[in-house]
Amino acid sequence: MNNYIHELEELDKKHFLHPTSSIQQQQQHGPSFIFTKGEGVMLEDIKGNKVIDGMSSLWNVNIGHGRAVMGKVAMEQMSKLAFSSCFATFSNEPAIRLAAKLAEIAPGNLSATFFTSGGSESNDTAYKLARHYWILKGLPNKQKIITRTKSYHGVAMGATSATGLKPFRDFTNSIAPDFHYVENTSSAALRQMIETEGPDTIAAFVAEPVQGAGGVHIAPENYFKEVRDICDEYDILLITDEVITGFGRTGMYFGIEHYNVVPDMMCFAKGVTSGYAQLGGVMISDRIHEDIAEHSTGTLLHGYTYSGHPMACSVALKNLEIIESEKLIDQAKQMGAYMLAGIKSLQKSQKIVGEVRALGLMGAIELVKDQQTNERFQVPVAPLVVTESAKRGLVIRSVVFDGQDTLVIAPPLVINKEKIDQMIAILADTMSTIETTNKRRNDG
Template identity: 55%
Template sequence: MSNNEALRQELVELDKKYFIHPTSSLQDQQEKGPSIIFDKAEGVHVYDLNGKKYIEGMASLWNVNIGYGRKELAEVAKEQMEKCAYVSSFTGFSNEPAIRLAAKVAEMTPGDLNGVFFTSGGSESNDSAYKLVRHYWKVKGKPEKTKIIARRRAYHGVASGSTSATGIESFHEFTTSLAPGFVHIDPDDPEDFRRAIQEEGADTIAAFLTEPIQGAGGVNFPKEGYLQEIRKICDEHDILFIADEVINGFGRTGKMFACEHFGIVPDVLLLAKGISSGYIQLGAVVVREHIHQDLIKYSKGVLMHGFTYSGHPTACAVGLKNIEILESENMVENSRVMGELLGSKLKELQNETDIVGEVRYLGLIGAIEIVKNQETGERFEEKLSGKVVAEARERGLILRNVTYWEKDTIVYSPPLCMTEQDVNDFVSILKESILDIQKSL
């Protein structure tokens, strides 16, 4: 037995005995062990303990935007850790990396989004936003404005509030109780938002919450004019507009933020994932100038919300370097160009295979529908996207499938540093995998 195999077997047994995996089948883990034990990563590729190479077609969890193995981020983390690894931001304490990152985020976000509250990730950003907007209305003399209107098929995280805001039923079924004050509406029809306002009462609604492009729900794009109409309705009824760009932000869509595609400036912007490309835990809530100023003016005493790691100096130093790389290496533009190339090649699969239906994409986020009939969109009785994803993994391409509701969907979001050769390899493996499954039908 090789040293690598002995190590792998040791780790498999330890994993099965001690490691409870998030969003995984506990039964599969016990029967089969971890599906892959990753060992190293570089660029768009990850490697397992045996040295097998994979294209990380999901950038792990939609988040390794600048790609793997960037030593600059390790170096800046080391420097900051040696200088001042961590200090609290409570009671007015501060640190230079947090100050400079807040200023940078304010500079780069759309419109007058200027007030920045740091978190450790997307779920924290979501839950913080719900509390902050409710607090905002309370100090403005409208404490009854507490409800959050969210869209079905949306994903907003797994903390108590963000699970309740998520519009995917399986996340609700996991727990025995959801937080009150969340209402879900049709994801495509702005008139359903108007109906909800009429039924609930505008004076009870704190905010509308949306991903500009839904991610984990299947990479769903808004109908033309939808977000613009929702923005208009929010303004008419004194409702705040929260844009969750945890997945969308920092170049994923071919612009720095997805809201820019739609000409929307939200009142509150939620960030995480791409802000540090997954090299360290970091997220943020960004509010418009008037909200920030009203909080300053009307809040009395201490802002009773904060996390131990809000404004963590090492995390903020890594975030600053990550953004510097995104900008200096033109990765947002590369996302646009390589995204268009990848998307156009995936559309060709509609002619080269029998089971590829709609292909939708923007920048380096996209989805492929698996269908029985390409003309009508009829689905197979047995969903096949999981089989395609499994086959692609065997061939060295990591993807993800979504089978909520009627969907039979493959989704992708590779690192933004993709090259033309990476695109060709990605499409070649996926095509072979689809054709292999197609032959078995």
């Protein structure tokens, strides 16, 4: 077994270029985990180590790991029709049924879906559709896209350009033009930017209902209502990015529902299949759908090979059935409140815990050197907490962009109180050890 594991580690180092990973760390140490099995909220690696998946892997395994029925659904569909193109008006029943189901559960009058393979493609599609819409309406100068600081929208070229976290844009030396970034919690700042740039040049404003990868930042209570009014006033499309927040994650079907606001377009992915297949999409309102149909004279020249993939759509339909039949949206709301109480308890027991926040099963813990002054550590501590927590049986993530030193947590919606208690206990133990070590260093 040791030789087998060593072989895989060496092959990984030589041939597998990992996404969003430290190349130096991988080349020196190999993969930190080689996972082989998942069950509920637990993951098991090739060495037999078991860990709580405190991130739903990538915010997406909403129904939990190890659902054999998902494999059965995929196999049944693949045995009949694994794939067929949806170009040139070709269609398939799973894609049709899923589009209809999404229209049923989506906020307001969002009624038509363009399918993609994931979140980055969904965001890129939304920006292109928004610009195309204004071209059809005879307003081709409305092409600028405004997004928010601390936002994350993906890593395709358009999505990278829209992301408000500068290190992601700095990864390449030439981002797409006409993207602008406004302060993430101020509707007044949005209005000022619109007036400065000129509303007749702006196609859309894009926002996550809760900023996920940027540090789980929750909007002020009236923010999205004010944003909706501003977009209506200046004739600008409102696009919500529900890639992370959709399908029960926040304790509602979609995150924007917390604010009683309906967007013009809505991007989704991740939780639509809970990671059991690759799928995403963009939903558009009745008005936009009707306008595009009325004003279009030729082909909609946008599409992906796997748009409307029949197997992925079948998996998504079963996933939504499980979310509803097992009442996982209510579960997320209840367990989210319990998780928030747990991370609040860390504020009292751990001196390095600053602000904590959560909406449903999306939580954040800011780490500070001094709770009273909110002074930060010179070198972020969150990555160390992540590493040490993994050794103790908990997988979470850190956010250190834009001066942040934050832990983020988003377990599967099937999590129970016992597992949340275990997560909090592991974090407390890890933080206590780190605090003791730092004190010894300072005293020494």
